[in-house]
Amino acid sequence: MSTTQSSKPSNPGHAFMRALRQDHVGLSRVMREIDTQAHRLTEDPEGARAILVDAFRYLLRYHHAYHHPREDRLFAHIRARDDELEQTLQKLSHEHESGEQETERLADDLTHASSEDLAGEYGAALVNRINDYLRHTRTHMRHEETVFYSRAERVLTDEDWLAITADDGPDDPITDIRTMRASYPALARSLDDPTSHLGLNRPERSSSNELRLQVLALTDLYGGLMYEAIDLTRTNFRRLKSARGPVSLVRAAGTIYADNLRFAGQCVTRPSRWAVNTGAGLIVGWLKPYMNDQQDRTGEQFGGE
Amino acid sequence: MVSWQTRTAKLLSRLTIRQSLKRELSIADMRERIRSMERFFPSVPDDIHIENEPGLSHCDAEWLTPSSGPTERVILHLPGGAFMTRFVRAERLLLARMCRATNARGRLVFYRLAPENPYPAGLDDCMEAYQQILDLGIPPEHLIISGVSAGGCLALSVLLKARDLDLPMPAGAILMSPAADMTDESTDGSRVANAARDAVLSLERGDEIRRLYLGEHVELANHPYISPVLADYTGLPPLFFQVSGSEILLDDSHRCAERARACGVPAEVEVWDRMPHGWQALSFAPESGRAIARLADFIRERCP
Numbered sequence: 001m002s003t004t005q006s007s008k009p010s011n012p013g014h015a016f017m018r019a020l021r022q023d024h025v026g027l028s029r030v031m032r033e034i035d036t037q038a039h040r041l042t043e044d045p046e047g048a049r050a051i052l053v054d055a056f057r058y059l060l061r062y063h064h065a066y067h068h069p070r071e072d073r074l075f076a077h078i079r080a081r082d083d084e085l086e087q088t089l090q091k092l093s094h095e096h097e098s099g100e101q102e103t104e105r106l107a108d109d110l111t112h113a114s115s116e117d118l119a120g121e122y123g124a125a126l127v128n129r130i131n132d133y134l135r136h137t138r139t140h141m142r143h144e145e146t147v148f149y150s151r152a153e154r155v156l157t158d159e160d161w162l163a164i165t166a167d168d169g170p171d172d173p174i175t176d177i178r179t180m181r182a183s184y185p186a187l188a189r190s191l192d193d194p195t196s197h198l199g200l201n202r203p204e205r206s207s208s209n210e211l212r213l214q215v216l217a218l219t220d221l222y223g224g225l226m227y228e229a230i231d232l233t234r235t236n237f238r239r240l241k242s243a244r245g246p247v248s249l250v251r252a253a254g255t256i257y258a259d260n261l262r263f264a265g266q267c268v269t270r271p272s273r274w275a276v277n278t279g280a281g282l283i284v285g286w287l288k289p290y291m292n293d294q295q296d297r298t299g300e301q302f303g304g305e
Numbered sequence: 306m307v308s309w310q311t312r313t314a315k316l317l318s319r320l321t322i323r324q325s326l327k328r329e330l331s332i333a334d335m336r337e338r339i340r341s342m343e344r345f346f347p348s349v350p351d352d353i354h355i356e357n358e359p360g361l362s363h364c365d366a367e368w369l370t371p372s373s374g375p376t377e378r379v380i381l382h383l384p385g386g387a388f389m390t391r392f393v394r395a396e397r398l399l400l401a402r403m404c405r406a407t408n409a410r411g412r413l414v415f416y417r418l419a420p421e422n423p424y425p426a427g428l429d430d431c432m433e434a435y436q437q438i439l440d441l442g443i444p445p446e447h448l449i450i451s452g453v454s455a456g457g458c459l460a461l462s463v464l465l466k467a468r469d470l471d472l473p474m475p476a477g478a479i480l481m482s483p484a485a486d487m488t489d490e491s492t493d494g495s496r497v498a499n500a501a502r503d504a505v506l507s508l509e510r511g512d513e514i515r516r517l518y519l520g521e522h523v524e525l526a527n528h529p530y531i532s533p534v535l536a537d538y539t540g541l542p543p544l545f546f547q548v549s550g551s552e553i554l555l556d557d558s559h560r561c562a563e564r565a566r567a568c569g570v571p572a573e574v575e576v577w578d579r580m581p582h583g584w585q586a587l588s589f590a591p592e593s594g595r596a597i598a599r600l601a602d603f604i605r606e607r608c609p
Contacts, residue, residue, distance in 0.1 A: 021609035028605040035599060138406075138598060141605070145408050146374045194566065199307070199550070199578020213501050216319070220501075223320035227328070 013153055013161040019171075020074075021149070023067045024141055026174035030055050031134055033187065036196050038130040045118035049110050052130075054187035056107035058173070061183075064103060066169035068096040071144070077160040078148055088147050095140050102133055210285055214278045221274055225267055232263055307579050310590040315504040315581045326507045332420060332517075336390045346394040347588060353401040359437065361414065364430045367397070369411035371404050377447040378409035378608045381438060381475070383431055383463075385454030385583060387484075388419045388518040395586040396453070399597075402588065403451070406601035409608075412438060416459065423520025428530060431463045439473065447608050448475035451600075453583055454554070457483025461533035461561065464541050474542045477607035479600055481585055482548045485533040485557040487515050487526045495555035502551040505582040538565040544572040545603045547596055549580035575599065 034055050037048040075089040109126060110118075117123060156164075173179040180188040236256045243249040325338055349355065352372045360366060380403055384396035393415070400411040416430035438448060452460030457480040464478055489512065496508060519525055529536030534557055538544075544565050546558040558574050565572035577584070580592060585600070587593045 018609075025606045025609045028602040032599050032602040035595070134598070138601070142373075142406070142408055145376055150374075150376070194562065194572060195574045195576065197550075197576050197578070199580075216501050219316065219319050220323070223324050224327070226320060227324040 012165045016165050026172045038127050042123040045115045050186035051190045054184035058184050059103050064100040073164045081155045308591045314587050318505045327509050343394045349401045364417050365415040367413045375410045376408045379448050380409050381412045381450045383452035383456035383459045385456045387514050388455045399586040402597050407604045420517040431459050445473040446476050450475050451479035453481040454484050458485050462530040468540045477543045480546045482554045485561050487532045496553045499553045503553045534560045538568040538570045541570045546574040550576045552582050
């Protein structure tokens with residue numbers, strides 16, 4: 001085996017490394033999509049399941065079938081040249097294996113679960129497993145970037161690159177939208193959508209929304225009062241500190257008393273005003289459908305005559 | 306489900322930051338209060354090395370380097386704060402976390418603030434930082450520009466101005482709830498619909514913010530560098546927006562993204578449910594970690 005090292009990145013090596021990095025583009029995009037769908041799995045089991053199963057199949061058929069074997073070939077050659085990385089590269093190769101097994105398990109578990117299961121505790125446990133999977137995969141990619149991507153082009157020879165790049169597989173299908181639509185239709189549709197919603201997917205009921213707004217208004221109200229109380233306390237201290245002699249102290253105490261009294265009044269009137277307004281608003285909101293219903297019936301009666 | 310950490314942060318910001326924004330506080334008072342709130346943010350982790358050189362002509366700036374061994378990627382980050390103030394520790398920590406998640410070096414620019422330095426001082430500083438990165442020989446395809454709130458607006462302005470000056474474009478831009486509309490036309494949309502739901506921002510002093518930021522140039526509010534919602538996005542790199550569905554700034558992201566797409570620029574919008582403005586910086590909240598992981602995915606997609 002030749003030990004001549006390339007003085008600069010050889011062309012096959014450079015192209016190979018570029019292709020590996022390019023694979024991480026597709027992988028990162030799909031990680032993001034898996035994250036989106038995992039968080040809506042329990043709320044929309046059928047919609048999320050279709051996309052997740054497509055995503056895991058895509059990972060199995062491309063990344064685990066071609067991308068990781070390419071990296072493993074690269075690891076083997078780096079290990080032969082640079083024993084300093086032996087342990088790290090072994091760990092990374094092991095993560096490829098365990099990652100593939102977990103991808104298969106997740107795809108199977110998603111496929112075979114009923115909608116009710118996915119919407120319940122089983123689904124919640126599955127979401128946790130998917131989150132772990134995402135965390136591991138992202139950390140794995142980060143390690144690959146720092147540990148061996150930069151090292152590979154430095155330590156490998158032209159001979160190594162020829163051996164590594166021989167028998168290479170297809171390109172990442174994510175770069176071809178037609179292939180994606182044909183093979184992974186649900187995933188392709190989702191990747192095409194330029195807007196993602198993260199969090200609640202069910203629209204809120206208008207009554208609970210109204211109530212929430214009122215509670216927020218109350219929080220604002222008390223926040224405001226608290227803020228004013230802090231400001232008032234600061235001002236009062238300043239007034240007391242600046243008092244020189246008994247006369248100015250009495251005058252300061254008088255001003256403090258008047259301001260505190262005014263503030264106490266605000267503490268009573270503002271929440272009461274809020275309660276009256278909110279109560280009236282909620283009653284009107286509650287009566288509105290009945291009143292509209294009544295109006296419609298009256299309209300129909302007159303229309304009928 | 307929103308985590309209890311984020312719920313607590315929302316309540317606290319509603320009781321503090323939002324109240325400050327609703328009151329007639331002086332800029333000095335507001336900055337002082339923000340400094341006292343900042344004590345609650347942890348400092349940058351030990352594995353991030355910070356240095357100041359090379360600096361910028363008119364403002365402070367920092368380089369953040371993760372000790373794990375950075376790749377060629379660089380994130381140019383522009384902090385938020387209504388162009389008048391900023392959470393220094395929170396923004397530094399946010400950038401440090403983004404750098405760690407992507408093995409990137411970070412450039413944090415503390416651009417000059419209004420009202421002492423009204424428009425275009427802040428934008429000039431950001432442009433200088435951008436030009437400096439290019440002059441250092443960092444290839445633009447390894448560069449991502451990011452910004453939160455007012456910083457998001459400046460990030461878009463830098464892209465627009467760089468394009469107008471024929472400078473090379475970065476690989477992509479991350480825009481966290483950009484405040485991209487400084488015109489006074491908020492009679493409907495999220496600025497009205499979310500006025501009560503927004504846990505952090507209040508528009509009650511919107512006019513004053515605009516007046517202080519623009520100084521003598523209030524008539525420039527419609528200029529695309531100040532209100533990027535009105536800009537032509539042709540030639541810009543892919544944009545990635547993260548915004549909360551309950552923010553008053555929600556529509557700014559949607560409008561920018563729509564205009565970008567109309568100009569053939571890929572633009573994605575992530576709408577997060579019930580998050581407070583700038584939740585990415587809440588390092589103690591799980592949603593912040595998730596948001597940063599997704600930002601890192603985007604960075605890896607744009608700078609492989």
